[in-house]
Amino acid sequence: MKLKIALAATALSLVMAPALAGTMMHHGNPMVGGAAMYPTKNIIENAVNSKDHTTLVAAVKAAGLVETLSGPGPFTVFAPTNAAFDRLPAGTVGTLLKPENKGTLTAVLTYHVVAGRITSGQLIKLINAGRGKAVITTVSGAKLTAKKMGKNIVLVDAKGGVATVTTANVMQSNGVIHVINRVLLP
Known part of the structure; x- marks a missing residue:
């Protein structure tokens, strides 16, 4: 009986190991858009x-920024979702591209x-130090x-547009991404 239980436990662990390994690989870094x-x-x-x-990826390609954002950085990117781009007036994205x-x-x-890697924790510290707000300079100046x-x-x-960070601290080798729900306009 003990041998059957041991064999069953071993078989179960062999079946479950790949699934658990996949879960552990993502631990600490969120899934975004269905992808690890x-x-x-x-x-x-x-x-x-x-x-x-x-x-966003199509826009980055059209702007010729792929090489820059693949570079060493580090960068903090506030990444608007497709839904954020869809909120822009009709035809805006097509015109920009x-x-x-x-x-x-x-x-x-x-x-x-x-420029730099700014986590949500660091951003909150800046906001608190600024008595409720932090003014940050983007790479556009x-x-x-x-x-x-x-x-x-x-x-x-x-x-005056407001974007909410919906997913924070998506760590990258060359920075961090914070997913946002609106496109920011200079």
């Missing part, structure tokens, strides 16, 4: 696998990137204001 985000991969290598960020609008597209995308609303971190853009 690996801290050993760079921003681009992870972003291309997210079903929620296909518009045209080659003649590459400069405008680049300005919008680099407004979502901050423009400013974003970070605040807390309840338990959420929000970003206020130059036009």
Whole structure:
């Protein structure tokens, strides 16, 4: 009887090991857009696998920023979802993706990137130190204001638009991604 139980337990562990290993690999780093985000991969290598960020990836390619965001960084990227892009006025994304609008597209995308790796914990410390807000400079040179609303971190853009961080601290080999629900506009 003991031998049968031991054999059954061994068989069960052999069946379950791959599933548990997959779970453990993702532990500490969230899934985004149905895909595992690996801290050993760079921003681009992870972003291309997210079903929620296909518009952002297309925009990054159109702006010629793939090489930059694949580089050593580190970068903090506030990554709008496809739904965030869908909230823009009709035709905006298509217009931005045209080659003649590459400069405008680049300005919008680099407004979502901050030099350095800033985790949500560090952002909260900056907000607290700033008595409720932190003004951060993006790589475009423009400013974003970070605040807390309840338990959420929000970003206020130059036009007064507000984006909420929906998934924080998606660690990358060259920085960190925070998923947001709106496109920020300089």
